[in-house]
Amino acid sequence: MADLLTLDGVSKSFGGLKVIQDFSLSVAPGSRIGLIGPNGAGKTTVFNLITGVYPVTAGRILMGGEDITRLPDWRRARHGMARSFQNIRLMPHLSAVENIMLGQHLRARRWWDQMAPLGLMPRNRWKRDAVAALEAAGLARYADALVYNLPYGVQKRLELVRAAVAGARLLMLDEPAAGLNPTEREELLAHIEGLTSGGTALLVVEHEMGFVRRLCERVVVLNFGQKIAEGRPEEVQRDPQVLEAYLGTGAATGAAADAA
Numbered sequence: 001m002a003d004l005l006t007l008d009g010v011s012k013s014f015g016g017l018k019v020i021q022d023f024s025l026s027v028a029p030g031s032r033i034g035l036i037g038p039n040g041a042g043k044t045t046v047f048n049l050i051t052g053v054y055p056v057t058a059g060r061i062l063m064g065g066e067d068i069t070r071l072p073d074w075r076r077a078r079h080g081m082a083r084s085f086q087n088i089r090l091m092p093h094l095s096a097v098e099n100i101m102l103g104q105h106l107r108a109r110r111w112w113d114q115m116a117p118l119g120l121m122p123r124n125r126w127k128r129d130a131v132a133a134l135e136a137a138g139l140a141r142y143a144d145a146l147v148y149n150l151p152y153g154v155q156k157r158l159e160l161v162r163a164a165v166a167g168a169r170l171l172m173l174d175e176p177a178a179g180l181n182p183t184e185r186e187e188l189l190a191h192i193e194g195l196t197s198g199g200t201a202l203l204v205v206e207h208e209m210g211f212v213r214r215l216c217e218r219v220v221v222l223n224f225g226q227k228i229a230e231g232r233p234e235e236v237q238r239d240p241q242v243l244e245a246y247l248g249t250g251a252a253t254g255a256a257a258d259a260a
């Protein structure tokens, strides 16, 4: 099957610092890939290169076979990539449903569609869609609650709804399980599984290896900006280079502890 997302020999330098070196990656439609590596390995930078926050120094990025390397971030979003961040980026003083509508706004193609999430148009389809997305996620009871009043686990899941709204083909999640308690983590896992069972591909950065094992069929390991391993989670965890990368840094992450 043709790739949904392809990174072909991508490199990134900041000044003289080579942060990503000759990194290649294939994400098939509907596949679930984990991107792991020690702190500072370059995982978030890879996300930033894919979504167009930073231009690449070398290499190509393709989405659905189309070269998007030079496209600005807002045009890449319209190719169906959606992202959540390490830190929650919801608008705390808006309601849950208003936050979901902001996600729709980012993907609106026509100027009148961009106005619609503001609620100025009659028969606001956008609001209905946002409420439906909350219902599908089992979060409808929070629709009118202000985000800053909601528990952390619910806020994380709202981010997921916002990212996935409007039919993303690729969902990119940066440390979605960080800071969640075991119950919240299970709820998030079920939520992500639900979103991706419909054929949305997943690329997830996550330190919590148990979470990655349950969610991802394939794992890619970065260290000092280079790919050092790729394969099924249980294979990768036994890879000597991966063990060295984690244990050699002395980073007592969940991945290292699991891998040991």
Ligand SMILES: Nc1ncnc2c1ncn2[C@@H]1O[C@H](COP(=O)(O)OP(=O)(O)OP(=O)(O)O)[C@@H](O)[C@H]1O
Residues within 6 Å of the ligand: 014, 017, 019, 037, 038, 039, 040, 041, 042, 043, 044, 045, 046
């Ligand atoms: N805008 C920037 N300017 C200069 N250096 C940067 C920039 N962004 C990232 N870096 C550097 O790139 C390297 C990789 O950072 P990145 O945040 O991508 O790592 P990471 O694997 O996501 O780490 P963590 O797991 O701690 O989030 C680090 O050395 C970081 O300091």
